[in-house]
Amino acid sequence: MADDRRITNVEAFERYVAKFRSNTEAARRFLLDEGLDTGTDDLGVLNRWVYRIRSLRNKWARLSKGQKSSSDGTKKAFSDFQQETFFIPDGTDHDRDRRSASIEPTVAGSSDDGNDVQEEESTSKITPLDELSPRHTKRRTDALFSLLKEEAEEQKITTTQLLGFLLHRENYIHDRAVAAIGLKLFHKETITREISLDEGLFMLSTYKLGCTGLMQHKDTIMPKIGSLDPLPGVSISVKESVQLHFRRLIQQLGLQPGKYTMTVKEGLDGSGRHSVYDQKGNVQTHNMIVWMWVALEVYKDVPVVNADPSLPSTSTSANGRDKIWNEPSPSSPDAARPILLVLGKEDKDLLHKIVPPVDAEMKELQSSGVKLFDAEREFYLMLEFHRTMNDGKMQKLLLGRGGAFCILCAYSDEDAVQEDNIKEGFEIGNVDIEALHALYDDLAVDGEVQCNRGDYSERVGLTQSPISTLAIQTFPILHALLRGLDYCLKIVYKLKAGVTAWIQNSKQKERVDVAKRKVQEYIKTKTGMTVDKPDPVGAGGTTTTGNIARNLLFDPAKRQVLVECVPEKSRKDGRCDRNVFNEFITNLSVILKAVSSRRNVNIEELDHLCKETSLLIVTHWATFRFTPSMHQILAHSAALIDANDSTGLGVFSEEPLEHNKKNLRKYRELGKKNFSECQSFRCFDKAVD
Numbered sequence: 001m002a003d004d005r006r007i008t009n010v011e012a013f014e015r016y017v018a019k020f021r022s023n024t025e026a027a028r029r030f031l032l033d034e035g036l037d038t039g040t041d042d043l044g045v046l047n048r049w050v051y052r053i054r055s056l057r058n059k060w061a062r063l064s065k066g067q068k069s070s071s072d073g074t075k076k077a078f079s080d081f082q083q084e085t086f087f088i089p090d091g092t093d094h095d096r097d098r099r100s101a102s103i104e105p106t107v108a109g110s111s112d113d114g115n116d117v118q119e120e121e122s123t124s125k126i127t128p129l130d131e132l133s134p135r136h137t138k139r140r141t142d143a144l145f146s147l148l149k150e151e152a153e154e155q156k157i158t159t160t161q162l163l164g165f166l167l168h169r170e171n172y173i174h175d176r177a178v179a180a181i182g183l184k185l186f187h188k189e190t191i192t193r194e195i196s197l198d199e200g201l202f203m204l205s206t207y208k209l210g211c212t213g214l215m216q217h218k219d220t221i222m223p224k225i226g227s228l229d230p231l232p233g234v235s236i237s238v239k240e241s242v243q244l245h246f247r248r249l250i251q252q253l254g255l256q257p258g259k260y261t262m263t264v265k266e267g268l269d270g271s272g273r274h275s276v277y278d279q280k281g282n283v284q285t286h287n288m289i290v291w292m293w294v295a296l297e298v299y300k301d302v303p304v305v306n307a308d309p310s311l312p313s314t315s316t317s318a319n320g321r322d323k324i325w326n327e328p329s330p331s332s333p334d335a336a337r338p339i340l341l342v343l344g345k346e347d348k349d350l351l352h353k354i355v356p357p358v359d360a361e362m363k364e365l366q367s368s369g370v371k372l373f374d375a376e377r378e379f380y381l382m383l384e385f386h387r388t389m390n391d392g393k394m395q396k397l398l399l400g401r402g403g404a405f406c407i408l409c410a411y412s413d414e415d416a417v418q419e420d421n422i423k424e425g426f427e428i429g430n431v432d433i434e435a436l437h438a439l440y441d442d443l444a445v446d447g448e449v450q451c452n453r454g455d456y457s458e459r460v461g462l463t464q465s466p467i468s469t470l471a472i473q474t475f476p477i478l479h480a481l482l483r484g485l486d487y488c489l490k491i492v493y494k495l496k497a498g499v500t501a502w503i504q505n506s507k508q509k510e511r512v513d514v515a516k517r518k519v520q521e522y523i524k525t526k527t528g529m530t531v532d533k534p535d536p537v538g539a540g541g542t543t544t545t546g547n548i549a550r551n552l553l554f555d556p557a558k559r560q561v562l563v564e565c566v567p568e569k570s571r572k573d574g575r576c577d578r579n580v581f582n583e584f585i586t587n588l589s590v591i592l593k594a595v596s597s598r599r600n601v602n603i604e605e606l607d608h609l610c611k612e613t614s615l616l617i618v619t620h621w622a623t624f625r626f627t628p629s630m631h632q633i634l635a636h637s638a639a640l641i642d643a644n645d646s647t648g649l650g651v652f653s654e655e656p657l658e659h660n661k662k663n664l665r666k667y668r669e670l671g672k673k674n675f676s677e678c679q680s681f682r683c684f685d686k687a688v689d
Contacts, residue, residue: 164184223236224240237361238361242264246298247372259300261300261381262298263297264383266387269289285343287343289344289354294327294335299324332656340354365383388474390472392628395472408474409428411426426631426636428639439462444465451463473640477650480595483627491581491584495569500624501623522564522565529558532544562585563585583616591610591633591634596650597650601647603641
C-alpha cells in the first residue's frame with residue numbers, strides 16, 4: 001500500500017466512481033493510476049470514500065466562498081481545511097493501521113474542458129435507481145446506508161429517526177405534509193394513514209357504500225348502545241357484545257359449527273378528574289364509572305374416549321377441549337370492550353343500581369351459554385367470566401367488606417404477622433360470595449351491619465350489603481405491583497429516618513418526611529425517575545406509574561439504587577439493614593415477576609419464597625406490618641397461580657381498564673364540552689370502535 005500519496009484531482013476520482021462503480025478490478029486499477037492504494041476490493045469501502053470526498057468538497061466550496069470575505073474566522077477555517085487529512089478504512093482488517101492521504105481540492109474551473117466533458121458523459125451513463133434490480137439497488141446504496149447508520153449511532157438515535165429528521169429538513173418549506181411525517185418518525189410517533197377526499201369518493205362510489213351503506217354495515221358489526229334512563233349513562237347488552245365478538249372470530253379463523261367455550265375477564269372502576277364546564281344540561285360531577293370486558297381464550301370442546309367400557313363411548317369434560325385462539329395482547333386497551341358507562345362517583349348507592357342487572361345477565365350466560373348462527377351454521381358458546389379488572393376499593397364495595405384486611409381470606413392484620421400462620425399458610429375460600437350474602441342477612445339490622453370492637457372473626461370485615469353476585473377470587477395485578485413498590489419505599493423511608501414504629505407520631509413523621517425527600521432526590525439523581533410525589537399536572541394520584549414500578553423493581557441496577565438508600569446499620573441479630581432489605585426486595589421482584597407473567601411457575605418454589613420473604617420482615621423488623629396488598633402478594637400468590645394451571649396471572653391484569661379510563665377522559669375533553677348523556681354516547685361509541 002502506498003503511503004502519503006495524494007489525490008490531486010477530486011473530479012477525476014468522481015469520474016472513476018461514475019464509470020467503475022460496479023467493477024471492482026477497474027476501480028482498483030484507477031486508484032493505483034491516481035497514486036493511491038486503498039488496500040481493499042470492497043466496493044462498499046470505495047463508495048464510502050466517494051461520499052466522504054463529496055462531503056469534504058462541499059465543505060471546501062462553502063469555505064472558499066467565505067475566503068473572499070475579510071472575516072479572520074473564515075480564513076482560518078479555510079486554512080485548517082487545506083491541511084485536513086482523510087483516512088481510508090481498509091475494510092479487511094480492523095486492527096491494521098489506516099493510511100492517510102491528503103486531499104487537495106481543485107478550485108472550481110481549474111480542470112480542463114476535456115475533463116468536464118468526459119465527466120458529464122460518464123455521469124450521464126449512470127442507470128437511475130428506479131431502473132435497477134433490487135440487488136443492484138442495494139449495492140448502489142450500501143455505502144450511503146452505512147454512513148447513515150454510523151451517524152445515527154454517533155448521535156445515539158435510530159437510523160429511522162435520522163432519516164425522518166432529514167426528510168423533515170428537506171421538505172419543511174415545500175411540502176409540509178411530508179415534513180410532518182418525517183418529524184413523526186424522528187419523535188418515534190405512530191403514523192396513521194389518511195386518505196384524500198378523492199380516494200374516499202372513489203371508495204364510496206366503487207363499493208356503493210354511501211352514508212346509508214356505511215351505517216348499515218356498522219350496525220352489523222357494532223352492538224347497539226342503549227340509555228340507562230333515569231341514570232345519566234349508556235350501556236350495551238353483554239350477550240350482544242359477546243355474540244358479535246365471537247362472530248368476528250368465526251369469520252377470521254374459519255371456525256366450524258360446534259360447541260365452544262370463551263374465557264373472559266371483566267371489571268368496573270371509577271374514573272375521576274373530569275372537567276365540568278358551565279353549560280346548560282351538564283351533569284355536575286367529575287366522575288364516571290366504566291365497565292369493560294376482554295376475551296382471553298376460546299376453546300373447542302372435543303369428544304374424549306373413555307377407557308371404561310361401562311361408560312358412554314364419548315363424553316366431554318373440562319380437559320376435553322382444544323385451545324383454538326387466545327388474545328395476543330390481553331393487557332392492551334384495544335382488546336377491551338365496553339359494557340357500561342355512567343356519570344357519577346363510585347359509591348354503594350350507584351353501584352346497587354347498575355351492578356345487579358349486569359350480574360344477572362352474566363350469570364345467565366355463564367349457566368346457559370349463547371346459541372348463534374352464521375351463514376345458517378349453528379354455534380354454541382359457553383362463557384366463563386372472571387371478575388379481575390377491579391382495584392382494591394371497588395372490590396371491597398362490591399363484596400360489602402369495607403372493614404376487611406384481605407378480601408381473599410378471613411384473617412386480620414394481626415394474624416398476618418404471626419409466624420405460625422405464615423408457615424402454615426393462609427387458606428383462600430373461607431369467605432365466598434354466597435356466604436357473604438347469608439352473613440349479611442344474619443347480621444343486618446334495619447339494613448345496617450352493626451360493627452363492634454373485637455368481632456372481626458365473626459363479621460370478617462362486612463360493613464354493608466354485598467353488591468356483586470359473582471365471586472372475586474384474585475387481587476388486582478397492576479395495583480399489586482404499584483403497592484409493592486410503595487411498601488418498599490415506605491420501609492426505606494423509615495430505615496433512613498431511624499424510625500422502627502409502623503404507626504408513627506408527629507415527631508417521627510417529621511423525620512420520615514425529611515428522609516423521604518432525600519430518598520426521592522437520590523432516586524431522581526441516579527435514575528431520572530420521580531417517585532411517590534403528587535401528580536404535577538393535577539391529574540390525581542402520584543407519579544409512581546406501572547412502568548416506573550417495573551423499572552425500579554425488575555431492573556437490578558435501578559433496584560440497587562433503592563438498596564443504597566438504606567443505612568448500613570446492624571441489628572441485634574447481627575444482620576445489616578441494607579443486606580436484609582436487599583434480600584427482601586430481590587425476593588419481592590421475583591415474586592411479582594412470576595405473578596404478572598403468563599408462563600408456567602414452579603408452585604412449591606414460589607410458595608417457599610413467599611413464606612421466606614414474609615418471615616424476613618416479621619423476624620428482622622418485628623414492629624413492621626403488612627399492608628393488605630403485600631399480604632395478598634406474599635400469602636396468596638402461590639395458591640392463585642396453582643388454581644390457574646400453574647400459570648402466572650398476568651393475563652388477568654386490569655391494565656386495559658385503567659388505560660381506557662385515560663382514553664375516555666381524552667375523548668370527552670377533545671369533544672364537545674357538555675358533560676351529559678349525549679356526550680356519554682359519543683365517548684362510548686369511540687370506546688366501542
